Amino acid sequence: MTQPAAREQPLLSVDNLVVEYGLGNRTVxxxxxxxxxxxxxxxxxxxxxxxxxxSTLGRAVLQLRRAKSGxxxxxxxxxxxxxxxxLRKMRRRVQLIFQDPIASLNPRRRIGDIVAEPxxxxxxxxxxxxxxxxHEVLLAVGLDPDLVAGRLPHEFSGGQCQRICIARSLVLNPxxxxxxxxxxxxxxxxxxxxxxxxxxxxxRFGLTLLxxxxxxxxxxxxxxxVAVMYLGRLCExxxxxxxxxxxxxxxxxxxxxAIPVPDPDVRPAESVAIGxxxxxxxxxxxxxxxxxxxxxxxxxSAEMPELREVAPGQFAACHHPLC
Amino acid sequence: MSAPLLSIEDVTVELPTPRGNLRAVDHxxxxxxxxxxxxxxxxxxxxxTMLSRAVLQLLPKKAKxSGRVMFGGQDLARLAPESxxxxxxxxxxxxxxxxxxxxxxVLTIGTQLMETIQEHLELDAPAARKRSIExxxxxxxxxxxxxxxxxxxxxxxxxxxxxAIAIALSCEPKLLIADEPTTALDVTIQAQILDLLAxxxxxxxxxxxxxxxxxxxxxxxADEVAVMYAGRVVExxxxxALFKRMHMPYTEALLAAIPKLETAPHTPLPAISGRPPDPxxxxxxCSFAPRCRYAAARCxxxxxxLKAAETSGHLYACFHPIQMAEGIGA
Numbered sequence: 146m147t148q149p150a151a152r153e154q155p156l157l158s159v160d161n162l163v164v165e166y167g168l169g170n171r172t173v174x175x176x177x178x179x180x181x182x183x184x185x186x187x188x189x190x191x192x193x194x195x196x197x198x199x200s201t202l203g204r205a206v207l208q209l210r211r212a213k214s215g216x217x218x219x220x221x222x223x224x225x226x227x228x229x230x231x232l233r234k235m236r237r238r239v240q241l242i243f244q245d246p247i248a249s250l251n252p253r254r255r256i257g258d259i260v261a262e263p264x265x266x267x268x269x270x271x272x273x274x275x276x277x278x279x280h281e282v283l284l285a286v287g288l289d290p291d292l293v294a295g296r297l298p299h300e301f302s303g304g305q306c307q308r309i310c311i312a313r314s315l316v317l318n319p320x321x322x323x324x325x326x327x328x329x330x331x332x333x334x335x336x337x338x339x340x341x342x343x344x345x346x347x348x349r350f351g352l353t354l355l356x357x358x359x360x361x362x363x364x365x366x367x368x369x370x371v372a373v374m375y376l377g378r379l380c381e382x383x384x385x386x387x388x389x390x391x392x393x394x395x396x397x398x399x400x401x402x403a404i405p406v407p408d409p410d411v412r413p414a415e416s417v418a419i420g421x422x423x424x425x426x427x428x429x430x431x432x433x434x435x436x437x438x439x440x441x442x443x444x445x446s447a448e449m450p451e452l453r454e455v456a457p458g459q460f461a462a463c464h465h466p467l468c
Numbered sequence: 469m470s471a472p473l474l475s476i477e478d479v480t481v482e483l484p485t486p487r488g489n490l491r492a493v494d495h496x497x498x499x500x501x502x503x504x505x506x507x508x509x510x511x512x513x514x515x516x517t518m519l520s521r522a523v524l525q526l527l528p529k530k531a532k533x534s535g536r537v538m539f540g541g542q543d544l545a546r547l548a549p550e551s552x553x554x555x556x557x558x559x560x561x562x563x564x565x566x567x568x569x570x571x572x573x574v575l576t577i578g579t580q581l582m583e584t585i586q587e588h589l590e591l592d593a594p595a596a597r598k599r600s601i602e603x604x605x606x607x608x609x610x611x612x613x614x615x616x617x618x619x620x621x622x623x624x625x626x627x628x629x630x631x632a633i634a635i636a637l638s639c640e641p642k643l644l645i646a647d648e649p650t651t652a653l654d655v656t657i658q659a660q661i662l663d664l665l666a667x668x669x670x671x672x673x674x675x676x677x678x679x680x681x682x683x684x685x686x687x688x689x690a691d692e693v694a695v696m697y698a699g700r701v702v703e704x705x706x707x708x709a710l711f712k713r714m715h716m717p718y719t720e721a722l723l724a725a726i727p728k729l730e731t732a733p734h735t736p737l738p739a740i741s742g743r744p745p746d747p748x749x750x751x752x753x754c755s756f757a758p759r760c761r762y763a764a765a766r767c768x769x770x771x772x773x774l775k776a777a778e779t780s781g782h783l784y785a786c787f788h789p790i791q792m793a794e795g796i797g798a
Binding site for chain 1: 511512624625626627654655656657658659662663681682683684685687688689707708711721722723725726727728729731732733734735736737738739740741743759
């Protein structure tokens with residue numbers, strides 16, 4: 146689309162990606178033509194409500210879900226065209242952290258083995274070398290390798306399990322990590338620890354992150370830029386500060402207003418949202434947000450809005466932007 | 469203030485586990501006047517849900533409850549099963565976190581609503597049907613007649629929670645307990661459901677307990693907030709007073725740990741180190757002491773009792789309360 150090419154080549158660029166699921170004889174339009182890029186060393190936050198396609202997009206980037214059309218360029222190479230060994234090799238450079246840390250760890254295996262497994266898959270034969278790497282990453286995520294390596298996942302809390310998952314994702318020295326709701330299953334006090342840890346790891350290992358979450362404040366805390374998705378399409382993308390201070394898309398505005406603020410002097414806005422999102426099986430014509438949008442008119446149902454630049458670096462797909 | 473509708477007096481709940489007795493709720497006192505909203509805030513395992521189960525008398529079979537739960541002048545723990553059942557139906561209602569598990573998946577919405585209404589309000593079928601339609605309309609469900617014939621799986625999560633609220637409201641309860649009512653929902657839907665609860669509460673002059681892990685949810689919507697940690701109420705105050713000046717370091721730390729929209733990206737969050745204590749191994753001193761940055765020797769030796777602050781109705785359990793004098797730590 147119209148986003149300018151970054152000064153240097155972005156580490157990841159997603160180009161007009163379409164992902165659909167079959168559901169009986171119907172089709173779920175999970176991702177419908179999304180383009181975005183993530184520069185090396187950057188964290189791109191991806192927000193949206195359940196069913197908006199954000200997780201599908203994350204999985205399609207890793208080729209865990211194959212796209213119907215469009216391209217995913219990682220470091221200049223098209224992942225959608227890769228298969229077999231080439232794809233496996235590429236995957237060492239790209240890792241994934243999931244929402245439920247306890248479910249992502251095999252309950253019968255010891256932590257040391259769980260964290261070492263990517264090394265075995267990647268063909269690191271030297272057991273001493275594997276042990277050294279596991280030791281290093283466990284230490285990096287704030288766990289004592291001598292105490293934890295021999296234990297089983299059920300002996301750890303959710304926050305510690307997420308640390309273990311992060312250690313496992315780091316063990317191959319990846320360049321890029323897709324974090325899919327990495328803190329939404331955690332308690333507030335633990336959430337802050339894990340967010341801080343991700344930031345530390347990013348700086349220490351020079352990572353680039355795609356950070357998927359539904360909580361805008363969480364996303365803002367870690368992201369350089371934020372992309373907002375609604376029903377399979379990108380509504381808005383821009384620098385975090387700008388997007389939160391001056392949202393251009395009415396949907397971004399609505400999301401921001403709906404967040405409960407921990408301050409009794411801020412009266413909750415009365416019913417800012419209109420109804421519920423429509424089904425991705427039969428998305429509305431034109432702008433997909435128009436059925437809930439207070440600004441929608443005829444044009445919005447007739448014509449799909451393209452992303453256009455509303456402020457430097459800020460793009461919105463709306464016929465009637467807020468700014 | 470009027471006489472309390474609910475008073476929880478020195479309630480302790482213990483659960484036997486293979487590792488020993490787990491004290492889920494530890495000597496809690498709370499009260500709630502008619503028409504008021506109490507927010508109970510805490511993280512997983514702090515005992516907030518067990519406390520609500522104690523009020524509803526829905527504790528696990530092996531749980532041991534001590535203390536009294538007085539509701540409208542009766543001790544719920546001493547009520548005969550039949551009177552308890554009648555009371556739960558008419559006066560005490562609950563909305564759980566996951567609307568899918570509280571609705572029966574093989575019965576239509578109409579059947580579930582009408583069953584409750586017919587049973588407890590002794591209405592005939594046509595009258596119950598009419599009442600069901602009114603209730604669904606009241607909770608903001610479009611085309612309610614049409615919904616009656618549908619099953620829970622045909623509704624979205626937000627719709628299901630609205631239906632669960634309609635069922636809870638169907639018998640005009642005096643007290644509604646909402647246990648994490650919006651945690652499973654998206655943020656735009658959460659705002660709508662919280663609005664709905666607040667509106668119906670005002671209209672019906674119903675008392676409400678909102679149980680949540682999110683200080684943001686109670687800030688704008690509860691009259692009073694109780695913060696729980698490791699089974700105990702560690703701070704309790706009228707909402708305005710609490711947010712204006714928190715005395716318990718845990719409350720302060722909990723609020724500080726929430727990412728804020730006004731903070732610049734990449735600002736490290738003031739995280740609370742460590743994690744809550746093992747509830748089967750109670751600590752001698754303050755349960756928060758191992759994670760507290762103000763903790764001193766005394767905090768590890770003795771348990772601080774809840775005591776009154778200078779502002780009326782504000783209680784805290786801490787030897788080193790913060791923000792006590794004007795301007796300090798504000």
